[in-house]
Every structure is written in C-alpha cells, then in structure tokens.
Amino acid sequence: MHGLWQNQNQLEDDSLDEYGVADHDRHATLRYNDVASAGKASRPLDFPAPKVFRGGLVELRARDHKSGTIHHLKNVLVQSNSTGNHSKSSTDTAYLLTKKLARTNYGSVRVCLVLKRIKKTPNKKLNQEDRQDHDIDCSSVEWESTDLQAAVKISEWKKVHALRGRHLEDPIKEIAALQLLGNYHPHVAGTLEVLQDDNCLYTVMPYLNGGDLYGRLIEFMGYRSVRSTVANSSTGATGFDESSARIWFRQLLLAVDLLQKKGVCHRDICLENLLLDENDKVCLIDPGISLRVPYTDSETGGVGDVSGGTSRRLMIAQGQGGKLMYAAPEIISKEVSVDAFATDLWSVGVVLFVMLVGLAPFKWAHPTDKRFANISMGGLKNVIQALDISISPEACDLLQGFFWGNPNKRLTLAEVMHHPWVQGKEIIRQSLTLPNRSSSKHSKGYSNNSLDLKKKIKSGTKSPPKTFGHVRGNSQANPSELNNHLHLLNSSR
Structure with missing residues (x-):
C-alpha cells in the first residue's frame, strides 16, 4: 500500500487491501438496484434464541x-x-x-x-x-x-x-x-x-x-480552540485531524463489515455508540435496536438468512430507529422498504462528517433542510467551502459518496473500503489541507x-468515574459546551 497511510501505525487486523474479493464478501458490492431485484421486500428475521x-x-x-x-x-x-x-x-x-x-x-x-x-x-x-x-x-x-x-x-x-x-x-x-x-x-x-x-x-x-468518540471530539475541539485563541488565528470549526480520523474510521468500517457478514443492521451507529478501549481502539456497542436482514434462500427461493450466500433483500422499514441526525433519507421519508445495509452506511457517513468537520452535516435528511437538499444533489464541496472548513479533496469526495439522495448512487461498503482516503492515498498529488498531528494510540474482554x-x-x-465504560455519554464537557461545538449552523450561513 502506498501513500499517506504507510506512515501511520497500521494494525494487523485492519487489513483492507483485498476486501470484497472473496465470494463471501459479495454482499459488500451490491447496490440498491441489485438488492431490489433479489426478491420481494421482507420483514426482518428473528434472532436466534439467546443463551442465558x-x-x-x-x-x-x-x-x-x-x-x-x-x-x-x-x-x-x-x-x-x-x-x-x-x-x-x-x-x-x-x-x-x-x-x-x-x-x-x-x-x-x-x-x-x-x-x-x-x-x-x-x-x-x-x-x-x-x-x-x-x-x-x-x-x-x-x-x-x-x-x-x-x-x-x-x-x-x-x-x-x-x-x-x-x-x-x-x-x-x-x-x-x-x-x-x-x-x-x-x-x-x-x-x-x-x-x-x-x-x-x-x-x-x-x-x-476510554470514553466515546463524541466526548473525545469535544475534548479535541476544545484543545484546538484554545490553541487557536492563543495563536490569534481565526479558522472554521474542524474536528479531528485526518490522520487520527482515518485510523478510527477504518476500525469502524471493520465493525460494519462484521455486521454485514453476520446479516445484521445496527440502526444506531453514532459517535456515542463508538467507545474507545484503553488502547484507543474503536469498539461499536449497543445493538439493542438492531435487525436481522432477510436474504433469498438459494434452495427454495424464499426468505432465508445470510448463511445461504445469496443476495440480501430489501427490508420492510421498521421506523426511524436511532438518532434523527444519523437517519438516512429513505427512513425519514418513511419509504415502505429500504436496503438495511445502505441505511447503516449513511450513518457511517454522518459519523465521518462530524469527525472531520466538527459540525453536523444537516439537521435531518429531508428536502426541507436546505443543506441536506444541497449535499444530496452533489453540492457537498460547496457546503464545505461556505462553512470555511478545510478538508482534503479525498475526504470531500468520500463524504459525497455517502450522501447522494439516490441510494443507487451511493458507495457500497467495498467501494468505501477501497476509497483513496480510506487507503491513505491521494486523488490529486497535493498536501492535505489539515496538518497531520500526532496520531492516536492503538482487546476484547476485560479491562x-x-x-x-x-x-x-x-x-x-464513590461517584462514577469520568470514563463510563460500556455505556454512552462519556464526555468531559457539559451539555452547553457540547451544543456550542456540535451545533447546527443556520441554513442562511
């Protein structure tokens, strides 16, 4: 692998080079039209009975x-x-x-x-x-x-x-x-x-x-704000530097990869549900509202699970699920059926936007939201420029790939895995507009x-510790500070 990523601390388990090549990874290459043609939309499957x-x-x-x-x-x-x-x-x-x-x-x-x-x-x-x-x-x-x-x-x-x-x-x-x-x-x-x-x-x-990424972002933005004030500089709000964000984002993609291989739609992927262990590795938690995705049974042609090795089907929508800001437009518009994996990937895109920009991309994915209407038609670059935010061309291209209003135009998981920004390569040979600051450190089981x-x-x-472990909400900033940093800009800006 060449480019920027070769200078980062790469984990052995974060191997993305050959992703999507094996037959069992075919699910990651399917677009909306492929899924829609696999069979009649079906209700989510039941999970196997738990062992207690x-x-x-x-x-x-x-x-x-x-x-x-x-x-x-x-x-x-x-x-x-x-x-x-x-x-x-x-x-x-x-x-x-x-x-x-x-x-x-x-x-x-x-x-x-x-x-x-x-x-x-x-x-x-x-x-x-x-x-x-x-x-x-x-x-x-x-x-x-x-x-x-x-x-x-x-x-x-x-x-x-x-x-x-x-x-x-x-x-x-x-x-x-x-x-x-x-x-x-x-x-x-x-x-x-x-x-x-x-x-x-x-x-x-x-x-x-290690807390959640929501709290870590607020901590990072507060530190950067203090540095900017001391330096008497005025820059647009920005989130993590791209080298750190890339490390965590690759780990999130590996988590989503496991969910897809298991035939599970999380429905609540957000910064608060991405916890960090003591080595600063990202871990996706809280599948309390997850759904099991229907597939076409290879023998009967009816509905089966992911083990059949065939295409998944559209799933009859089950409501919003997680937080409004992370919900895909087909969920907001109450479509009868959705591609469950595509809705998770939309949430992944929102996570990356907030990590890099430090702001929510839009209040909700609905045509009445002017910023969403602009971004969903291919105008993300213009929105970034209007916000006076500096991110690399590769990051901007990747984010736009998540946010097309037409689900058939959005990137698949395999395409995201191979995207130049994820791989640490450059689309255009120029330096990143954000400097590479020190990257984060890189544990299943017990702490x-x-x-x-x-x-x-x-x-x-005694009172609970500052780090909340396997629960949400580990932020060292108070709610007012969170709102000041992760606020939604007025559409007129």
Missing part, C-alpha cells in the same frame, strides 16, 4: 491477589450449577459489582472486578505467614481478585415485562444480537456471559474505559486496570 444461564448475587470470601488479605464480599455475581447452588458451581469466573456507571430504561450498568477461582493443588496451600489477617481461617476461600474489570448491565424482570413491546430497545433481543455477533472481533463489543435469577437479567460485557480488592470494595460508594 442461571446465576445470581451471593456473598463469599475472596483473597486479594496482591496483599493476600481475605475479604468478605457482598454482591458477587456468579453462575450457579444445574441445581441452583452457587457455591458448587463449576464456573471459574465471578464478578464483584462496584460502581454504578449509568441508569438504563430497565435498570443500571455497573463496573465489576473480575474474580477467579483459586486452583488448589495437594502440595500448595495458602501461605498464612504472608497474610495480614492471621486470625482468619482461609481453608474455605475459593476465590481470588484479579486486575481485570468488566461491565454488567442489570435489567429488572418486572421492567422488562412492563416495557417489552412498548419500548424500542429490547434487552432480550440485544443479548441475542450480541451473541450472534460474537465476542472475538476487536471493534465490535460482544457479551462475556449472560446470567439470570428471579429478579434480574445480568449481561456481562467488556469494560471499555486491565490494576486496583486492589480493598479499594474496589470501598469504591462502590
């Missing part, structure tokens, strides 16, 4: 893996055996619930410390001399703390039964979607374990402690943040 195990909150004693001190712990989530006995469970992992990170429609999200079962051997015993609590019998201690953390979403059954079918988000379907997507992709958050008792449903997920067990127990009463 019996478990619950218990009290137990655990050893601090650093100091050796024994602690009596409450609110430990652990899987039970077939008879419902937690203490006799064969599982090797338990979760000590600590800080509450956020409230949800069905309950809350908490960060938890991961405990591991102590593997005892006949020749190895707990060293009483190394422990500080010599008077405590440790013969029955089976658990030990670790440096790992996870997040658990707790949904109360009474709220699930009361709101299911009346609220857009469905915790049962979310678990089914998480399990269908799996927990192996570096840029798509899965589920580590799902447990239930008579009162609650517990979804254990990776703890992503590795070392804290001792005693501090974790006490921290349960």
Whole structure:
C-alpha cells in the first residue's frame, strides 16, 4: 500500500487491501438496484434464541491477589450449577459489582472486578505467614481478585415485562444480537456471559474505559480552540485531524463489515455508540435496536438468512430507529422498504462528517433542510467551502459518496473500503489541507486496570468515574459546551 497511510501505525487486523474479493464478501458490492431485484421486500428475521444461564448475587470470601488479605464480599455475581447452588458451581469466573456507571430504561450498568477461582493443588496451600489477617481461617476461600474489570448491565424482570413491546430497545433481543455477533472481533463489543435469577437479567460485557468518540471530539475541539485563541488565528470549526480520523474510521468500517457478514443492521451507529478501549481502539456497542436482514434462500427461493450466500433483500422499514441526525433519507421519508445495509452506511457517513468537520452535516435528511437538499444533489464541496472548513479533496469526495439522495448512487461498503482516503492515498498529488498531528494510540474482554480488592470494595460508594465504560455519554464537557461545538449552523450561513 502506498501513500499517506504507510506512515501511520497500521494494525494487523485492519487489513483492507483485498476486501470484497472473496465470494463471501459479495454482499459488500451490491447496490440498491441489485438488492431490489433479489426478491420481494421482507420483514426482518428473528434472532436466534439467546443463551442465558442461571446465576445470581451471593456473598463469599475472596483473597486479594496482591496483599493476600481475605475479604468478605457482598454482591458477587456468579453462575450457579444445574441445581441452583452457587457455591458448587463449576464456573471459574465471578464478578464483584462496584460502581454504578449509568441508569438504563430497565435498570443500571455497573463496573465489576473480575474474580477467579483459586486452583488448589495437594502440595500448595495458602501461605498464612504472608497474610495480614492471621486470625482468619482461609481453608474455605475459593476465590481470588484479579486486575481485570468488566461491565454488567442489570435489567429488572418486572421492567422488562412492563416495557417489552412498548419500548424500542429490547434487552432480550440485544443479548441475542450480541451473541450472534460474537465476542472475538476487536471493534465490535460482544457479551462475556449472560446470567439470570428471579429478579434480574445480568449481561456481562467488556469494560471499555476510554470514553466515546463524541466526548473525545469535544475534548479535541476544545484543545484546538484554545490553541487557536492563543495563536490569534481565526479558522472554521474542524474536528479531528485526518490522520487520527482515518485510523478510527477504518476500525469502524471493520465493525460494519462484521455486521454485514453476520446479516445484521445496527440502526444506531453514532459517535456515542463508538467507545474507545484503553488502547484507543474503536469498539461499536449497543445493538439493542438492531435487525436481522432477510436474504433469498438459494434452495427454495424464499426468505432465508445470510448463511445461504445469496443476495440480501430489501427490508420492510421498521421506523426511524436511532438518532434523527444519523437517519438516512429513505427512513425519514418513511419509504415502505429500504436496503438495511445502505441505511447503516449513511450513518457511517454522518459519523465521518462530524469527525472531520466538527459540525453536523444537516439537521435531518429531508428536502426541507436546505443543506441536506444541497449535499444530496452533489453540492457537498460547496457546503464545505461556505462553512470555511478545510478538508482534503479525498475526504470531500468520500463524504459525497455517502450522501447522494439516490441510494443507487451511493458507495457500497467495498467501494468505501477501497476509497483513496480510506487507503491513505491521494486523488490529486497535493498536501492535505489539515496538518497531520500526532496520531492516536492503538482487546476484547476485560479491562486491565490494576486496583486492589480493598479499594474496589470501598469504591462502590464513590461517584462514577469520568470514563463510563460500556455505556454512552462519556464526555468531559457539559451539555452547553457540547451544543456550542456540535451545533447546527443556520441554513442562511
């Protein structure tokens, strides 16, 4: 690969060169007309039934893996055996619930410390001399703390039964979607374990402690604003420098690639649902309103799923789904049927626009919005110039490819993957108009943040941390600051 990208820190898993070549990637090359001709539009398919195990909150004693001190712990989530006995469970992992990170429609999200079962051997015993609590019998201690953390979403059954079918988000379907997507992709958050008792449903997920891209953008724009003020310069609002944005955008494309290969439409791709792990890798979360896309069955000609290897069909529209600003025009205009993957890609385009420009492209994708009307007819370059924003010609060309009003003119995922801006190449041999500043640093599973067990127990009463982990809204700026930076300009400007 040649061009700008060869100077960036490229991840081994971010290999885009041959994307779309293999037969199983044919879905990424199909345009709207191809999908429309595959068969009659169909309703979304049901997700496979989720796998949920019996478990619950218990009290137990655990050893601090650093100091050796024994602690009596409450609110430990652990899987039970077939008879419902937690203490006799064969599982090797338990979760000590600590800080509450956020409230949800069905309950809350908490960060938890991961405990591991102590593997005892006949020749190895707990060293009483190394422990500080010599008077405590440790013969029955089976658990030990670790440096790992996870997040658990707790949904109360009474709220699930009361709101299911009346609220857009469905915790049962979310678990089914998480399990269908799996927990192996570096840029798509899965589920580590799902447990239930008579009162609650517990979804254990990776703890992503780097905040979301929405908050990171506000932080970056605030820093740039201060720099500009000090330098007495007046420039148009801009988002991330293109080298940093490219790294994160490529990771988002790999996440969308997984969704398409699994036959899933996310419906809520936005900056708030793109979290960063401790290494600043992007991870797509929250498939709570996702849909399973219908395909043509290769044997019967009827409706099947993605495993048939045939073309997807248009899907009967299921309403707006996510945030208004990210919704495709066919969703806004309430078309009877839509190409589900194309609507996700529209949202991806909005994400990239905000990342680069620092402003929303339009209030909504409707003809009454003058800026949308201009952009959807090919006038994005004029809009960028009118806003006094500097982005590279390659970035401008890519953004226009997302935002054609005619869905058959929009770029497919394969075309986006191969676009010069994504590949780090130049359409015209000239320097980027935005300087390349320092790029971001480049973990499935648990977060590795070392804290001792005693501090974790006490921290349960403290206020939530600045980083919200596997939940939305981790911004260090207050709402008024967010509105000042990500505001929608008046159409007359």
